[in-house]
Amino acid sequence: MSETGLPVGADRQLPAPPRVAMLGGTFDPVHVGHLRSAVELCEALALDRVHMVPAATPPLRGEPWVSPGERLALLRLGIGDTPGLVADPRELERDGPSYSADTLASLRRELGDEARLVMALGHDAFLRLADWHEPERLFTLAHVVVIDRPDHQAALPDALVELLAGREVEEGEALMARPAGRLLRLRLPSRMAISATELRHRLATGLSVRYLLPEAVEAYLLVRGLYRHG
Incomplete structure (x- = not known):
């Protein structure tokens, strides 16, 4: 018996539940803004890892410009050996639309009921959250973290206000x-205003994308001529 009167080992602190985030997107192409946000999200919430999940068929967006396989290859090149970041292909391996609720359910099954699971998204996507597939289910499966933008002060749609009622907290430990x-609104230290649309335009017209993409991603794109006619 231990000094607490419990069997030896019973008074030891249980390991903390894992902390994992999902950061989805088309990553068309992945750029340093995506990657830096993932790193800073990991730091801000003391996460074990961030799963960067390319969408196969985004329900509320147009068809991506390059194939799922190419976007996954670019993401893996961009991440490289960065600690805590994972290129997760699960939506590319699933038939049908890429619903975030289904992806979160898959992660929840793997991680268990006590894991702290986060879905991170940008402010523009957040404003449309009430229009997503099964928005209430998102909150039964995970927390939502909005990577906030200081230039966005517009009022939230009524349906979103209703969805968020009583959910918002002010800091990561809460x-x-x-x-x-x-729900947590999180301002990251490096708010990079990099647009994938602008990157595609630059690639299509032969303008420089240096320092906007990781070097390995830039090299892969240029050798294969991706987005050249986008």
């Missing part, structure tokens, strides 16, 4: 006190 169900 978020992580539960496995799911809360």
Whole structure:
């Protein structure tokens, strides 16, 4: 018996639940803004890892410009050996639209009920959250973290206000006190205003993309001529 009167080992602290985030997107192409946001998200919330998940068929966006396989290859090149970042192909391996609720359900099954699971998204996507597939289910599976933009002060749509009622917290540890169900608006240190649309235009017209993409991504794009006619 231990000094607490419990069997030896029973009073040892249990390991903390894993902290994992999903950061989805078309990554068409992945750029340093995506990657830097993932790194800073990992740091800000003391995450074990961030799953960067390319969408195969985004329900609320147009068809991506290059194939799923090419976008996954670019993402893997961009991540390289960065600690804590994972290129996760699960949406590319699933038939049908790329619903975030289904992806979160898949991660939740793998991680268990006590894991702190986060879905991170940008401000523009956040404004349309109430229009997503099964928006209430998102909060039963995960927390939502909005990577905020200081230049966005517009009022939220009524449906979104209703969806978020009573969920918002002010800091990361309050978020992580539960496995799911809360909302945090998070301002990251490096807010890079890099547009994938502008990158595609530059690639299509032969303009420089140096320092906007990781070197390995830029080299791959140029050798294969991706987005050349986008």
